[in-house]
Amino acid sequence: MEKLTSLQNPRVKAVCRLRERHAREEEKKTILEGYRELTRAFEFGMKLEECFYCPSMFLGENEFPFLEKLKTSGVSVTEVSEHVLSKMAYRDRPEGLIAVAFMMEHSLESLPAVKNGLYLIAEALEKPGNLGSILRSADAAGADGLIICDRCTDIYNPNTIRASTGALFSVPLAEASPEEVYKWLKDNQIKVLAATPHTDYVYSDVDMTCALAIAVGAEQYGLSSFWMEKADLQVNIPMLGKIDSLNVATAATILLYEAARQRKWKRAGA
Numbered sequence: 612m613e614k615l616t617s618l619q620n621p622r623v624k625a626v627c628r629l630r631e632r633h634a635r636e637e638e639k640k641t642i643l644e645g646y647r648e649l650t651r652a653f654e655f656g657m658k659l660e661e662c663f664y665c666p667s668m669f670l671g672e673n674e675f676p677f678l679e680k681l682k683t684s685g686v687s688v689t690e691v692s693e694h695v696l697s698k699m700a701y702r703d704r705p706e707g708l709i710a711v712a713f714m715m716e717h718s719l720e721s722l723p724a725v726k727n728g729l730y731l732i733a734e735a736l737e738k739p740g741n742l743g744s745i746l747r748s749a750d751a752a753g754a755d756g757l758i759i760c761d762r763c764t765d766i767y768n769p770n771t772i773r774a775s776t777g778a779l780f781s782v783p784l785a786e787a788s789p790e791e792v793y794k795w796l797k798d799n800q801i802k803v804l805a806a807t808p809h810t811d812y813v814y815s816d817v818d819m820t821c822a823l824a825i826a827v828g829a830e831q832y833g834l835s836s837f838w839m840e841k842a843d844l845q846v847n848i849p850m851l852g853k854i855d856s857l858n859v860a861t862a863a864t865i866l867l868y869e870a871a872r873q874r875k876w877k878r879a880g881a
Contacts, residue, residue, distance in 0.1 A: 615691040641767035645706040651777030661687035665696040668707030701769035722785040724799040728755035732826040735761040743774025744860035750778035752867035805842035814846040819870035
């Protein structure tokens with residue numbers, strides 16, 4: 612197929628349009644950039660519609676075998692010039708691979724209810740980078756799922772995907788209202804642990820080995836009164852300096868890893 616070199620090409624314009632949230636939500640499609648993100652999306656079953664590549668911008672030699680794999684699976688693959696790929700890209704330093712993918716549905720019904728499972732509830736997060744970082748930590752800590760309530764940011768914002776390093780595709784994900792989520796948790800006998808500075812209970816002193824959902828809230832205001840009231844337990848992360856709170860992604864990571872540590876210790880002692 613002939614290489615695309617014109618910024619006026621309709622296919623190029625269609626990709627550029629997906630840089631905007633309203634276009635992504637309208638078309639139910641998003642942009643994926645970079646070898647790591649594309650391979651992980653493909654590995655975990657995200658449906659790719661088409662892929663554009665520019666060999667002179669590749670960072671390694673694995674891209675060509677991956678492109679052949681895409682072709683074999685029926686994905687349209689097209690070479691483009693550097694200035695075209697740069698125009699499509701969301702990043703300042705593109706890596707030579709961009710794909711258009713169909714967004715996945717994330718229903719609460721499809722979220723696995725794991726015995727003694729570990730879940731994270733993210734309420735009203737506003738920054739794509741924080742959501743991406745939380746997804747990355749959830750994957751690293753072995754969480755069984757991430758539940759998003761009162762979504763303020765775009766799950767498929769390219770910055771979310773990039774910050775997650777592809778964990779968006781590996782972590783079981785659900786989106787629902789607080790009321791729906793709370794019912795699902797109760798039906799599956801999963802306790803709620805709320806992170807807040809307004810309690811004397813330190814996070815490392817509580818048992819996190821049961822079926823548990825850790826709830827973290829919006830960057831500026833924290834958790835809503837709904838989750839504060841519904842929580843089985845409230846815990847804080849001690850602040851030993853002058854600042855009175857942590858970034859929400861950092862707080863989520865600390866709590867997830869404490870839960871993972873306790874679970875590993877319990878299995879070792881069993």
